[in-house]
Structures are given as C-alpha cells and as structure tokens.
Amino acid sequence: MDTKKKKSRVWIWIVGVIVVLIVAALVLIRNAISNASQTVYASYTLSSGSLETTITGSGKLESADSQTLQLPAGVTVSDVLVEAGDAVKAGDTLALLDPASLANRAAEVSSELSSLDRQIASRSTTGSVTAPVRGRIKYLPVAEGDAVLSAVSQYGALAILSSDELMQVTISSDAELALYAKVKVVWAEGEKTGRIAAKTDTGYVVTLSDNGTPYLENAQVFDGETLLGEGTLEIHAPVAVLAAGGDIEDIRVNENDLVYANNVLFTLSHEPDTANYRQALSDRTEKAALYQTLLMYQADPRLLATNDGVVSDLFLKDNTDVAATQDSSGLSDAVTLHLGGAVKMRIDVDELDINSVSLGQAVAVTMDAFPNETFEATVTHISRIGSAAGSITTYPVEVTLTGDARLLEGMNGSAVITTAKVENVLLVPIDNTYEDAAGTYVYTRAEDGTLIRVDITLGLSDGTNAEVTGGLTAGQVIWYVDTSANSMLFPGMNYAERRMNNAQQGGVSSNGGE
Known part of the structure; x- marks a missing residue:
C-alpha cells in the first residue's frame, strides 16, 4: 500500500516538472516573438580606404608567335632529327637533306628559268590595235602622238565602229506610220532615205545607211514634205575600239572607212607589258628565289632552326620526299616552331x-x-x-x-x-545603404535617438563597398538594420519589409544600439 502511494507522488512530481517546463517554454517563445517584432539597429563609423574593380x-x-619553315618540294629528306614538343635553339639542325635530290631539283629549276628568260627576252614595246569586228569607222577623235590612256579618258574610245552599217535618229512624233515605211532624213550637208525601224513611247526610231552619214549631227525626218520630227544622228550598233596603253604612232584609217575584223587601225609605241610578259616575269622571280634556295641547301644540306622555339608541327619523315605544293614559290611546309x-x-x-x-x-x-x-x-x-x-x-x-x-x-x-x-576615399558598405525613387541614402541618429535620412552620392563600387562622393564625411556614424540579431532567434525569417518600413518611419526600438 505504501509502495503505491510513493509511486503516485513520483508521478505527480514528474507531471509538475513537465508543466513548469512547458510554461517556461511558452514564456520564452512569447518573449522571443516580442523581441523579433522589434527592429535591431547597428552603427558603422565611416573611414577612408582604397577600392578597385x-x-x-x-x-x-599559348606561345607569343609561330614560324613555319619550308623546303623545296620534291627534295628527299634523309633524316628528321626532332620531334613535336622539342625545344630548339637558333642554329640547331632539324633535318638532313639528300644531296643528290637537291642537285636534280636544281637542274630542273635551272631549265625552267632558261625557258622563262627566252619569253622575257622576246618582249616588244611596239604593237598595234586591230578592228574587233567588221564595220565602218564613224568616230575617230584621236591624233598621232596621243597617249592611249588619256585619249580613252577624254573621248571614251580610240574609235567607234558601226557594226551593222546603219545609223539611227530618234524622233518624237504622234503621226501614224507603219514599221519599215520609208522616210527622208535630212542634215546640213546631205540627205538619205531611211526606214521606220521601231516605235517608241513618244515617236519612232529611224535607221539609214552609215556610209557617208555624219555622226552626232542634227537631222530632220520627213514623210514626203511633212516634217515628222528631228533628233541627233547616232550609231545604231556601236563597237568601241580600246587599248591598254602606249602612244599612238600611226593611224591607218580614216572616218567612214569600212574595215574588217583584225585589220590594223593604229600602231603604238611604248606599249605596256602584256599579261603574258608580266606573268613570265613574276614566274621568273619566284623560280630564281627557289633556285637560290636549292643552291644554298646544296652547299649545306641541313634544315636549321632560325629562332629559339618549340617544335609544334612536323611535316617531314625520314627518307621521304618533301610534299608537293600548289604554291607558286615551289616551297612546302616542313616544320612549325612556336616562338617567344x-x-x-x-x-x-x-x-x-x-x-x-x-x-x-x-x-x-x-x-x-x-x-x-x-x-x-x-x-x-x-x-x-x-x-x-x-x-x-x-x-x-x-x-x-x-x-x-x-x-x-x-x-x-x-x-x-x-x-x-581609387585610393584614400571615403567608403561605405553597400549593405548599409538604401535606395528609393529619390536616390541613395543612409541613416544617422539625432540626439533623441530618432533616425535621420541623409541622401548621398556614390562613385566606384566593387560589389561590397562603394566610394562616397557626397553627403557624408570621414568619422561620421551611420545606422543600419542589423538583420543578424533577429536571424539568430529565428533563422530564415524575412525582415526586409519590416526593416524598410521601420527605417522610413524613423523609429528605433528600445534595444537598438551599437
């Protein structure tokens, strides 16, 4: 019986302790919630420092630069002495060349040089200009001694041929005429019978024989005795005669002459080089450079590094000919060096x-x-x-x-x-500043503890601190919402809205302070 009473008293104590703990916990939670509802402020004293972005x-x-060494195509490489990744010094031997293959290739290039020399030697500074088609000379503005290029620039051509033996005049007329109907064409010193060749929006195109008909003179067109209209006599199917340059030494034709294709119209002096001559001269220059390279390697059949560097790419193999090339220089890539x-x-x-x-x-x-x-x-x-x-x-x-x-x-x-x-400038932590439509600001504190808004201007910022360019001075104390104080009680709670509302109202809680 006594044992049962003792057990009852123990349970009463246990229940009592639990009740006390629950009450204490509720009191603590209530106090915590009360404290959390109040904004905690902290102070920051402004000072100078350096800032950079x-x-x-x-x-x-990577390497500073690269260089590709080349060898004459077709030459045999007897031995490659380096591998990709090797460091080399200027003057190091990279590969050995077969002397016999060098001699054979040099002989081939020498023969090609001789052929080019013969082409170049046949160059002539005199030439002629021929008729491009059969036709009649209707425009011949040049004179002997004229420079071809100047004449073409001034007159548009050395001569103009009428390639279909017809001239034309375009007139405006509302008369009703049939195609190919005969009309009379009259100019200052003559007349000819013409035909209506085409109808235009405003009249007709009349054609007539080019033999004896002047070029660029004014002419009138009549149907019987009725004047239909007038216009300028032009070439119906003109072909311009041109040349690349030189001076006109002799003119072999006259205006109104009938000529045939390839008939000589002019002879020229100081004629410019032909395309074939220029190509031969260019080829000769490159072949001469290749021949010089071959002779150099005959004297010393080694490929040498010209600079300090690292072998990047190898295009050579032992006992193998240097690859053929499409380059006009006749050289192929052999070794690429990375330099610097x-x-x-x-x-x-x-x-x-x-x-x-x-x-x-x-x-x-x-x-x-x-x-x-x-x-x-x-x-x-x-x-x-x-x-x-x-x-x-x-x-x-x-x-x-x-x-x-x-x-x-x-x-x-x-x-x-x-x-x-920037150096020696006033700095403020960005998290301690606020922004609204009016700009950027901070809070200072009045003697009675209320917050005072101070508008400021900021300069350079590194994302953590910002340069203060106006509104504050060194040593001045600003106040900001200390979110860490509340987050310690209830981690993860969002105080942003309450922080801003409280700050804008200027209120400070009783437990605010440094």
Whole structure:
C-alpha cells in the first residue's frame, strides 16, 4: 500500500516538472516573438580606404608567335632529327637533306628559268590595235602622238565602229506610220532615205545607211514634205575600239572607212607589258628565289632552326620526299616552331564588362602550377567580335605575361584585370545603404535617438563597398538594420519589409544600439 502511494507522488512530481517546463517554454517563445517584432539597429563609423574593380577570367597559356619553315618540294629528306614538343635553339639542325635530290631539283629549276628568260627576252614595246569586228569607222577623235590612256579618258574610245552599217535618229512624233515605211532624213550637208525601224513611247526610231552619214549631227525626218520630227544622228550598233596603253604612232584609217575584223587601225609605241610578259616575269622571280634556295641547301644540306622555339608541327619523315605544293614559290611546309615562350593567355569577358577593358591595362595572373605566385601581365588585344552562348555574349581578350622559363604552353591559369582603382576615399558598405525613387541614402541618429535620412552620392563600387562622393564625411556614424540579431532567434525569417518600413518611419526600438 505504501509502495503505491510513493509511486503516485513520483508521478505527480514528474507531471509538475513537465508543466513548469512547458510554461517556461511558452514564456520564452512569447518573449522571443516580442523581441523579433522589434527592429535591431547597428552603427558603422565611416573611414577612408582604397577600392578597385576587377574582371576575372581563366585560360591556357599559348606561345607569343609561330614560324613555319619550308623546303623545296620534291627534295628527299634523309633524316628528321626532332620531334613535336622539342625545344630548339637558333642554329640547331632539324633535318638532313639528300644531296643528290637537291642537285636534280636544281637542274630542273635551272631549265625552267632558261625557258622563262627566252619569253622575257622576246618582249616588244611596239604593237598595234586591230578592228574587233567588221564595220565602218564613224568616230575617230584621236591624233598621232596621243597617249592611249588619256585619249580613252577624254573621248571614251580610240574609235567607234558601226557594226551593222546603219545609223539611227530618234524622233518624237504622234503621226501614224507603219514599221519599215520609208522616210527622208535630212542634215546640213546631205540627205538619205531611211526606214521606220521601231516605235517608241513618244515617236519612232529611224535607221539609214552609215556610209557617208555624219555622226552626232542634227537631222530632220520627213514623210514626203511633212516634217515628222528631228533628233541627233547616232550609231545604231556601236563597237568601241580600246587599248591598254602606249602612244599612238600611226593611224591607218580614216572616218567612214569600212574595215574588217583584225585589220590594223593604229600602231603604238611604248606599249605596256602584256599579261603574258608580266606573268613570265613574276614566274621568273619566284623560280630564281627557289633556285637560290636549292643552291644554298646544296652547299649545306641541313634544315636549321632560325629562332629559339618549340617544335609544334612536323611535316617531314625520314627518307621521304618533301610534299608537293600548289604554291607558286615551289616551297612546302616542313616544320612549325612556336616562338617567344608561353606568354599569352586568352580569356572571355562578358558583354557587360567588355567596355571596361582597354589596351595596356594591368593584369595579375595566377597559374594552377604555381598557386602561390602572381605573374604580371597586360592587356594586348581586345576582339570586337563576340561569341554568343544562349543569352550571354563574351569577347576574347588577350593578355601577355612577362616571360618566365617555367611557364609552358597549355598550363591553366586565371587572369584578374584591374579596370578601375581609387585610393584614400571615403567608403561605405553597400549593405548599409538604401535606395528609393529619390536616390541613395543612409541613416544617422539625432540626439533623441530618432533616425535621420541623409541622401548621398556614390562613385566606384566593387560589389561590397562603394566610394562616397557626397553627403557624408570621414568619422561620421551611420545606422543600419542589423538583420543578424533577429536571424539568430529565428533563422530564415524575412525582415526586409519590416526593416524598410521601420527605417522610413524613423523609429528605433528600445534595444537598438551599437
């Protein structure tokens, strides 16, 4: 019996403790909610400092430049002495050439040179201009001694032929005439019978024989004794005679002469070089350069590196002829060298930042292979053509590092471009400022504890701090909503709206302060 009473008393104590704990918890929660409903403010004292904005990108190191060495096509390579990736010095032997193949190729090129020399030797500075078609000379404005190019510029042609033996005059007339009807064409010193050749919107085209008919004179057209209209005598099917240059030495024809295709019309002096001569001269220059190269390799049958660098590409194999080429120089690619060291890196810059980048800007580069070092660089090229990926466009920017023998092509790194920097300026944390339609502002505190709005102007910003250009002074204290105090009680609660409302009303809670 006593045992049962003791157990009952124990349970009563346990229930009592639980009730007390629940009541205490409810009191704490009520107090916490009450405290959370009050905005907590903190102070910040303004001071001066430095600020800079940067753009960051990543890339791989590339060589500063490249050079491709060439060899005469058809020459046999007896031995290749390097591989891709080898570092070489200027003067190092890269490959050995077969002397016999060099001699054979030199003989072939020498023969080709002789043939070109004969073509060039046949060059003449005199020539002639012939009739392009059968026709009658109706316009001959040039004189002996005229420069061809000047004459063509002034007159439009050296001569004009009538290729169908007809002249024409176009008249305006509302008379009703049948096609091919005969009419009379009259000019100052003569007349001829013509025919209605075509009807126009306003009249007719009349054709007549070109033999003896003047060019560009005014003429009248009659139907019997009735004047139908008048116009200028023109060539019905004109063919212009032209030439490429030189001086007119002799004129072999006169106006109104009938000539046949290929009849000589003019002889020329100081005639310009023909296309065939110019091509032969160009070919001869290239063949001479190739012959000189072959003779050089006959004297020393080795392909040598001309600069310090790294072998990038090899187009040669042992005991194999140098590949044929379509290049007129007769040379084919043999070895490509990368020169100048691994000093260039290309990074992609967002379209929102590209206008902040300029040539010569300082760049700090860190390499994955040397994480504790910073390498100096500068911006050396900015592409004006971007690449789009979805809704984002980026622009390639090249930065060039100071040479370092440890840096190798293909190494990964990051580049930080300093786009702007200010020193000894007043700074304010961006999170401690506010914005509305009127602008940017902060809060200061009056002696009675109420908040006072102070409008400010900001300059450069790095996303965390901003330069204060007006409205505040160093040492001044500003107040801002301390969201961390409330978030410690109830993590994740949103105080933004209450913060702004309270700040705009100027109220400060009793527990606000530094």
